[in-house]
Amino acid sequence: xxxxxxxxxxxxxxxxxxxxxxxxxxxxxxxxxxxxxxxxxxxxxxxxxxxxxxxxxxxxxxxxxxxxxxxxxxxxxxxxxxxxxxxxxxxxxxxxxxxxxxxxxxxxxxxxxxxxxxxxxxxxxxxxxxxxxxxxxxxxxxxxxxxxxxxxxxxxxxxxxxxxxxxxxxxxxxxxxxxxxxxxxxxxxxxxxxxxxxxxxxxxxxxxxxxxxxxxxxxxxxxxxxxxxxxxxxxxxxxxxxxxxxxxxxxxxxxxxxxxxxxxxxxxxxxxxxxxxxxxxxxxxxxxxxxxxxxxxxxxxxxxxxxxxxxxxxxxxxxxxxxxxxxxxxxxxxxxxxxxxxxxxxxxxxxxxxxxxxxxxxxxxxxxxxxxxxxxxxxxxxxxxxxxxxxxxxxxxxxxxxxxxxxxxxxxxxxxxxxxxxxxxxxxxxxxxxxxxxxxxxxxxxxxxxxxxxxxxxxxxxxxxxxxxxxxxxxxxxxxxxxxxxxxxxxxxxxxxxxxxxxxxxxxxxxxxxxxxxxxxxxxxxxx
Amino acid sequence: xxxxxxxxxxxxxxxxxxxxxxxxxxxxxxxxxxxxxxxxxxxxxxxxxxxxxxxxxxxxxxxxxxxxxxxxxxxxxxxxxxxxxxxxxxxxxxxxxxxxxxxxxxxxxxxxxxxxxxxxxxxxxxxxxxxxxxxxxxxxxxxxxxxxxxxxxxxxxxxxxxxxxxxxxxxxxxxxxxxxxxxxxxxxxxxxxxxxxxxxxxxxxxxxxxxxxxxxxxxxxxxxxxxxxxxxxxxxxxxxxxxxxxxxxxxxxxxxxxxxxxxxxxxxxxxxxxxxxxxxxxxxxxxxxxxxxxxxxxxxxxxxxxxxxxx
Numbered sequence: 001x002x003x004x005x006x007x008x009x010x011x012x013x014x015x016x017x018x019x020x021x022x023x024x025x026x027x028x029x030x031x032x033x034x035x036x037x038x039x040x041x042x043x044x045x046x047x048x049x050x051x052x053x054x055x056x057x058x059x060x061x062x063x064x065x066x067x068x069x070x071x072x073x074x075x076x077x078x079x080x081x082x083x084x085x086x087x088x089x090x091x092x093x094x095x096x097x098x099x100x101x102x103x104x105x106x107x108x109x110x111x112x113x114x115x116x117x118x119x120x121x122x123x124x125x126x127x128x129x130x131x132x133x134x135x136x137x138x139x140x141x142x143x144x145x146x147x148x149x150x151x152x153x154x155x156x157x158x159x160x161x162x163x164x165x166x167x168x169x170x171x172x173x174x175x176x177x178x179x180x181x182x183x184x185x186x187x188x189x190x191x192x193x194x195x196x197x198x199x200x201x202x203x204x205x206x207x208x209x210x211x212x213x214x215x216x217x218x219x220x221x222x223x224x225x226x227x228x229x230x231x232x233x234x235x236x237x238x239x240x241x242x243x244x245x246x247x248x249x250x251x252x253x254x255x256x257x258x259x260x261x262x263x264x265x266x267x268x269x270x271x272x273x274x275x276x277x278x279x280x281x282x283x284x285x286x287x288x289x290x291x292x293x294x295x296x297x298x299x300x301x302x303x304x305x306x307x308x309x310x311x312x313x314x315x316x317x318x319x320x321x322x323x324x325x326x327x328x329x330x331x332x333x334x335x336x337x338x339x340x341x342x343x344x345x346x347x348x349x350x351x352x353x354x355x356x357x358x359x360x361x362x363x364x365x366x367x368x369x370x371x372x373x374x375x376x377x378x379x380x381x382x383x384x385x386x387x388x389x390x391x392x393x394x395x396x397x398x399x400x401x402x403x404x405x406x407x408x409x410x411x412x413x414x415x416x417x418x419x420x421x422x423x424x425x426x427x428x429x430x431x432x433x434x435x436x437x438x439x440x441x442x443x444x445x446x447x448x449x450x451x452x453x454x455x456x457x458x459x460x461x462x463x464x465x466x467x468x469x470x471x472x473x474x475x476x477x478x479x480x481x482x483x484x485x486x487x488x489x490x491x492x493x494x495x496x497x498x499x500x501x502x503x504x505x506x507x508x509x510x511x512x513x514x515x516x517x518x519x520x521x522x523x524x525x526x527x528x
Numbered sequence: 529x530x531x532x533x534x535x536x537x538x539x540x541x542x543x544x545x546x547x548x549x550x551x552x553x554x555x556x557x558x559x560x561x562x563x564x565x566x567x568x569x570x571x572x573x574x575x576x577x578x579x580x581x582x583x584x585x586x587x588x589x590x591x592x593x594x595x596x597x598x599x600x601x602x603x604x605x606x607x608x609x610x611x612x613x614x615x616x617x618x619x620x621x622x623x624x625x626x627x628x629x630x631x632x633x634x635x636x637x638x639x640x641x642x643x644x645x646x647x648x649x650x651x652x653x654x655x656x657x658x659x660x661x662x663x664x665x666x667x668x669x670x671x672x673x674x675x676x677x678x679x680x681x682x683x684x685x686x687x688x689x690x691x692x693x694x695x696x697x698x699x700x701x702x703x704x705x706x707x708x709x710x711x712x713x714x715x716x717x718x719x720x721x722x723x724x725x726x727x728x729x730x731x732x733x734x735x736x737x738x739x740x741x742x743x744x745x746x747x748x749x750x751x752x753x754x755x756x757x758x759x760x761x762x763x764x765x766x767x768x769x770x771x772x773x774x775x776x777x778x779x780x781x782x783x784x785x786x787x788x789x790x791x792x793x794x795x796x797x798x799x800x801x802x803x804x805x806x807x808x809x810x811x812x813x814x815x816x817x818x819x820x821x822x823x824x825x826x827x828x829x830x831x832x833x834x835x836x837x838x839x
Binding site: 148150151153154155156157158159160161162164165168169172173264267 | 539540576577578580597598599600601602603604605607609611612613614615624625628629672673676678
């Protein structure tokens with residue numbers, strides 16, 4: 001393949017895919033929101049319900065971010081300052097909650113919280129902290145581990161007490177990492193859907209959840225579209241603020257390799273600090289999941305596999321037996337991972353290439369900010385008339401899931417591609433390899449591992465994808481998160497037990513796929 | 529004034545310090561000379577309170593510092609790679625210690641300006657530390673450490689990362705500064721020139737111990753043992769005897785009692801390695817433009833004054 005047709009491929013495929021399945025639905029939402037039949041959009045904006053929803057969305061996101069940082073700080077400190085056996089294992093395990101489907105996280109907190117307290121704003125904040133703790137631990141911990149400890153020691157020899165050192169040296173130097181992590185946690189909490197829908201009860205909804213309510217429960221697609229625009233504006237503003245903040249806080253400090261900065265755990269006090277920090281975090285992350293498993297096994301007064309056995313029974317909740325949701329999820333997620341790796345991989349080549357494209361780079365990241373519920377809604381609005389009435393097409397679910405996974409695939413692949421020493425390519429070219437041959441012989445083997453990791457992540461993300469899938473999955477073809485949500489919506493002990501059992505299955509499949517990825521990733525380093 | 533007594537530190541079972549002791553008098557500069565890995569830096573960190581010793585103690589003016597945290601010791605430290613605060617400008621770096629001890633604002637700014645003048649960086653107040661050259665960063669680190677008037681100043685290879693010419697210049701500056709201020713200082717280095725230039729006394733470290741403390745002249749005249757002699761660059765170590773290179777006189781002579789094996793010019797001197805006919809091998813230094821070449825026969829005489837008996 002010539003260089004020119006390779007460029008056409010790496011730009012053309014992602015642009016065509018994102019144009020049709022992301023930009024077009026987005027425009028359809030804008031059109032419906034601004035010009036659709038019915039009242040002008042102003043009434044939705046001035047509606048007190050809308051204001052309440054936006055206000056709740058903002059403050060719960062801020063509070064969730066603060067709580068997440070507070071929960072993650074001890075572990076970030078320990079990983080950033082100490083060297084001990086199992087350190088890399090800890091930093092791998094901490095990522096598990098982050099890749100768990102939001103539906104599973106929500107059910108884990110439903111299971112652990114006492115009756116009457118399991119719905120409301122507090123469970124939402126705690127669940128967000130559970131879900132996002134990895135973001136802070138990994139970003140801040142890694143950054144901390146590369147800060148030169150001698151700068152803090154210098155402050156000590158100049159008379160700064162431990163408190164003064166934290167205030168004057170450590171916090172300002174950590175600020176860029178804290179800002180970056182906070183921005184991500186804020187965005188995830190702001191666009192949170194599954195957790196809010198399940199734990200919010202009737203009183204609390206984020207913009208994202210309200211879009212779903214309007215579209216699916218009240219059949220008001222126009223109000224949903226207007227809310228989507230509100231959400232998009234908020235997200236763009238938040239990203240803009242975060243980027244400015246990060247730039248202002250950036251300090252070009254002396255970064256050092258971890259082997260020079262980490263100290264062994266020596267004194268009894270240090271052992272206590274490390275033990276309590278990691279133990280506390282382990283309890284916070286492990287206990288809800290353990291209780292979820294326990295509850296799925298609860299039968300009457302004792303324990304048994306009844307709920308799992310019942311997964312093969314026909315049920316009035318779904319137009320399928322529950323176990324079929326497992327199969328559907330795996331099939332959909334496999335297809336979505338394949339699409340995401342092809343489209344995201346090609347886009348990564350274009351972004352990382354010598355004439356890297358900023359436009360494409362931004363475009364592939366956008367679905368992350370636009371949120372999954374908007375994608376689902378956009379598909380419903382955009383693909384509703386022939387010849388592009390795709391709503392019932394079996395491939396529409398994997399395509400939507402792939403859109404959610406593509407930003408992650410690109411983020412994983414671009415650094416891998418950029419890490420290839422260009423002299424390797426030059427050397428191959430001097431030895432007589434054509435450009436196509438260079439890609440096959442040099443680039444491909446090196447990126448193969450990155451592709452494997454990206455495929456694993458894409459699979460895990462698609463497995464747990466809920467926001468878009470809940471709009472698009474056909475009633476007779478539910479995925480696991482959708483099936484769990486349906487069972488949760490019905491009263492009765494048995495339905496709840498089935499939801500717990502399905503959540504445990506979903507958690508198990510996700511954890512296995514992520515552990516496989518981590519085994520590959522651990523040999524590489526980097527945040528993802 | 530400062531005393532480190534029998535200090536030991538182990539890292540993962542390996543001893544970084546193995547019973548090291550050192551004493552520094554008031555207004556005295558002691559340089560600590562040793563190869564890398566000999567425990568020099570660890571000794572400084574123990575004195576500064578940044579590293580807790582497994583055994584031994586540090587006394588300052590007779591007071592045991594074991595339970596005193598670093599920020600209350602009044603001991604300044606200049607780090608090898610400067611360790612400047614990257615988020616602060618030059619003035620704020622220098623002012624840090626003054627602010628920590630609660631000086632009023634006017635006092636902080638006047639003392640900061642004074643210190644920057646002292647190290648020749650007047651007018652650099654608002655510069656970011658990232659924009660400074662290596663030598664300038666070193667001066668800021670020195671001014672920062674001196675500002676709160678530490679009782680003892682510790683310097684950990686402060687010139688280690690600088691190029692040779694800059695090092696020579698800063699070495700002169702440091703010598704002048706130590707003299708002017710009457711500082712009590714411990715200066716760690718692996719460079720003999722630095723150690724001999726700055727040190728009132730030189731402490732030689734090896735394998736976590738201080739093996740000899742002496743003035744530069746004493747050290748040169750009476751190295752404690754063969755290893756110290758070799759580390760100081762005295763090559764002709766033969767059992768209990770050391771022959772200084774400059775005590776060896778070499779004349780070209782076809783008869784002679786030896787043959788030149790190697791000749792290397794090291795600046796003004798040429799170092800010769802000579803194989804004596806009696807089987808011994810000898811290093812000599814000659815200051816000459818015309819010097820014997822490898823293969824030449826030479827006549828070697830040794831000035832008995834230049835033979836040192838090791839203790």
